[in-house]
Amino acid sequence: MARVAIVTGGTRGIGRAICEALRSDGLTVVANYAGNDDKARAFTEETGIAAYKWDVGDHAASLAGCEQVTAEVGPVDVLVNNAGITRDGTLLKMSFEDWYDVMRINLGGCFNMAKACFPGMKERGWGRIVNIGSINGQAGQYGQVNYAAAKSGIHGFTKALAQEGARFGITVNAIAPGYIDTDMVAAVPANVLEKIVARIPVGRLGHAEEIARGVSFLASEDGGFVTGSTLSINGGQHMY
């Protein structure tokens, strides 16, 4: 039986590329999404991959959503915590809501989804958790105290959970993408983005598929000895 993978924030951007890569690897893939029904409908029509709607920042909704996926598709073997938002602004201009929403969704989402999926992985003696961090969680970024803190938290979360999962056959790793040509990066003001791209040694934005290839490896059987690691895919922008 094919292993089952769930990709949060899976209907757009990097998440969509991850869904498609895991599906080509032979997994049964489902995507989770929180907001954009039209995009999710189009995603399912175009890819044939089912999309389930809930907010990963909501603990009870995440437990219920994963229970529904387990009942309808099968127990989750591979969890990709990809869902994330930005609410950029300097500290002076950042509201508590902007801080809290990013922490709740980006970092809290990893906790909520791991709580839902880890026990079943433990029971079956096999699991893969891949958390999408960020270059900005490694290096910091002007205007992102919320996002950088949440992503940095994801890197710590990964290393802690990797230690807990190892004896149950569960690997836990992170990928730290750099600037990738998604809607999220397109929202950065053009003059700011231009300066950021000028600092990328490879000389361009990354592609979502380039992140997905990394997830594909970490989620595979071959990735069994890799745990607690962070794979930086950033065009050389930050060597860490």
Ligand code: CAA
């Ligand atoms: N370092 C030092 N100073 C900086 C700076 C930097 N990196 N960037 C801007 N400044 C300075 C500016 O020069 C300006 O100074 P002056 O007033 O003296 O000219 C001052 O800070 C104010 O800058 P802004 O005009 O940019 O301030 P703003 O409030 O209008 O905008 C901002 C702030 C919204 C954070 C904007 O700078 C911005 O969008 N920055 C990009 C943030 C970013 O990279 N987000 C990534 C999103 S994608 C993502 O997160 C995915 C991923 O994982 C990589």
